[in-house]
Amino acid sequence: MRAVLVLYFKYFLLWDDNLSTVVYHTFVAVCYLTPILGAIIADSWLGKFKTIIYLSIVYTVGQIVMSVSAIHDLTDGNRDGKPDNVVVHIVLSMLGLILIALGTGGIKPCVAAFGGDQFEEEQDKQRSRFFSIFYLSINAGSLLSTIITPILRGLECGIHTQEKCYPVAFGVPAALMVVALIVFIIGSGMYKKVSPQGNIIIQVLKCISFAISNRFRNRSKSIPKREHWLDWAKEKYDELLIAQVKMVVKVLFLYIPLPMFWALFDQQGSRWTLQATTMDGHFGTIQIQPDQMQTVNAILIIVLVPVFDMGIYPLLRKCNLNFSPLKRITVGMFLAAMAFVVAAIIQTEIDKTLPTFPKGSQIDVKVINLDTENLTFSFNGNMQDSSIVPSLQASRYYTLPMDNTVNFTYGSTFKQFPVVAPSDKTRYTYIVRNTTSVEAVLDEDISKKPEQGSNAIKFVNALQENITVKINGASIGDILPFSFSNYTMVNLGVKKIEGSIAGVNCSLDSEKFGFGSSYTIIIKECSSSAMSVEYIEDIQANSVHMALQIPQYFLLTSGEVVFSVTGLEFSYSQAPSNMKSVLQAGWLLTVAVGNIIVLIVAGAAGLSEQWAEYVLFAALLVAVCIIFSIMAYFYTYSDPAEIEAQFDSDGKKKNKKELEAMGFEISDGPQSQTKM
Template structure:
């Protein structure tokens, strides 16, 4: 054991004062981790401009690392540094990683385009990846140490206080998760930047970095109060060595005559004692059941990737606007509500019905509910897909006609393609044509006509504004360069100048520049699509003129025609190029509810089952195995996202649902062959055998000594 602790004599409400530092540290660390993680997928897609599959793969690579490094942290703490120094050193690494990630998200590190967006994000990517690797090492490395370090602060006669501490500890985890998932997406959605106002990722990552620094400072302040247990060797390494020796010894005797062994692990008996071998057997029986479990985590951890991306195409208006990455808050809220409800109502009711709802059966039902959650996600995705615009396929072009004149017009597509009528100050939708068949179009309005050549069209969307002016048709052909929903999740706006002279257009703080007559500006994000803005124009030929815009909603695209000015009141017309999101985010709640039910049945029960079936000194081995299943589950998502050729997202959801259902059936079959044991009884039997053997040895020694005295 470690040296004498000051914390033993300092008590507050019957608790060691040191544990309050540990609880505050955990709250700040979890706020830091979950806050950063909540906005990570959107950072990849919106700031680094990665496609959704690659962003998903990198996100799950990071999560997998976070659940692989705890094994390393446990070995370092138990074998060399001890828990205190491991937490201290890796927290420093953690804080540095958060800081590097925050700095890496600053857009002004690189060259910029005219709109202020980063032109080359190589520096941002490099810093972001270094930051994430350091964070994974830090958060994973301290994960197995902090709760155990808190438990070390109590004396043997403080079991009740220790139990209360763990409740406070897990409450701090949920509180940190809830608050950060609510706050950091709001920080992300705010506008910042020197050269252009963009989503504020430096702030969204910077606040978690500050919280991690606070966590480190708080932990250090309590240093002199902690009881610090010296490293006592790592049981994970002992079990690994025992298993390795058994396999090596068995292979060495392959093909030779040897005494028969009841179990392959008995081949380790030449070097290791029987109790360690028996305990290892118990652990391996449980670890064998862990083999199908990664598939559940492959589904569960997509809340932060695929489900967040799904929410970007949905309407978040709940009377107040919910950011797509804030929907993840539904899970911790439901956990806080459901765990006590299930423990105090559901399970007692099941027992009253005399149903044998064993832990493994609970886990099986949890996997089944996880599969249903992804079926629900697929149904929601089908509805979202129905609202998506149709973009040109290979070999196709799309053209939208806008008549900015005061008289109707007829447009004839050549050769032998349809004729379209366009009313004054009106527009068609995007019309799809085979690019090779489009040669020209002929605009006729009153006594004027004009032919527009289309031989240079690409496979893209085009807008063709035109108007009759001074008995002549004026027109312009604009390549839209918009082939997907806005990557920012906001709405896009552009302006057409319907004045006969150039005008300067601004909307809020965004300047769209000087537009010639009938020319069109580039699309620009609406900073807050649920707000109205002042649209203002100015020109040398006229005084400034303005109007209040409508609210644009999220996920849409609009062309606004600047028509005329009367009494300083601007007359404009809205043309909807892409409909805003219409499927409400509330439709994600059923899938979150099903997945949270699955988590309560699977995760909470799984940990309790594992601990109940493990020897008292080997619970850390099962904790490491459990965390490893989470890492492997995320690796499964990486593989699917990397190699999948599935184009429809709902099909991928169904695929994961089907895979989890198959694994659920396999797990149910494996569970049916499992026999529950009481490790304490087995350990007691070994203890009794050791006492009997010691007594026998003592008796033999006494008889030998007696015989020697007679000689």
């Protein structure tokens, strides 16, 4: 669903780029904040299995509400294809997203931990392979969804009017979620189900809180210094719980820099998708939609996970190179930063092709000469800056203040017109000819680049009679002599242009239209033998190809493989037996914080250039990567099973003889137990 979400905000709810990005990342952040709730429910009351079932139902209901919210006929009383009350759609959309966030967030820490529960403690290799396959499976689903969901979105559906089919794009995932839930329930008898062991998160928080408060209460007393600050909780909590909390806190502290990775990673669904809307998506005979470019990530995941798992990692081990989990995470962060450097470079190339529209109280004006002789024109009576436009050609756009005049001259015939522009920050076109006197007509042009691969086309009738025009069979209507048509939107390719004058029909095949262009087409001739037109390109088609995004996707996905897969496995392996979901939730919480960082950094930076924002995020991640590498250097790996084995059923540490009998070597220093 996320594949089309930012485009749903922009093109259905009609929000701008910034609001669409803000709501998108807010939604993702909430999805990764709710895992804490899921972990509490699973570990305290229901267990992982039941939590997955119940919250998956919430998930499905939310998806259904989203599908209903996207039905444009729901409030389209006048049947014009536009919602009469967009507030209804916004309210339903937000309700659906909240339910989805509760559902997906609630099951996230449970699913990975539930899979890990199926393995015994000694099955480290199998469990590691499971997490790779688990991540591979998620991205196989992501691959299918980022191919199919945009296709479903691109369909046209509706009762009264045909519009983009977001209801089906959201509805199909809802139906498939029902199927997935049924399959999961059918396998119930095959699973190893670990019973909930109490409200462990609350216990952890209380233990930490008591240790801190106890330490400050006794700071002025002459009490011997304790080995660890959590040891100040010994007056109230058993030694086993304190040892387990120490393991969790040690890992959570290490997670502090990690959200910056997700701040970059999740922008492929927002900023990178919006970047793709300004690019050429024509791959041979296939037209790729901007949201389908996210398939590159899923395809690369499916390819790279086995490559790393069965190729690169074993090769490094054979070369006796210690590519530990924390080193992998560090490399992943660096690769993500490099991906954004590449994205910035691509953005600078895109910016060179984008039109510059007027700002403030200015307008843009161009002139089309419909006469047979050359036209000379100037603005504000300044003949020294005059320009010449040949017959049936156009000038460039001139940026002017709104209060202005224009002088038109054909030979010795001269006339001045006031530039009467209805609004600023807008583009306009004059058509000019010389009959008994100089005539000029001003028309408003499109003042933003066409999106979703469309091209904006309007016609000018340079003939002496009315002409009826069709493009690909769709009627543009009658165009009076010396007049403009309204704009019509056409997609990629060659179109058939047809004209009719007083029963005489004419036609021709158009030039091949690209992505995001705008043309004014002058109709010069329409007879039984021929149709002749002249093309004036007002806005250049997208010329930077979407394929240039592949290197940034490759770098980001490579970073994801060594960062995210490793992080899931690391979180599970370093967690105490009764806190697997807690640490999984902590890992997922870094994703939520990362999306919040996007909102803060993008808002606080206030950068007008997108490439500069990409560079800023890359620089921040490099800085964080350096900090994390220093923290990782001082981190010591734990074996939760061995640590827990040192305590009896009452949570007290076993005596020296018992530990030695279990194979631990005991010395007199602090933390002196080591496995022989």
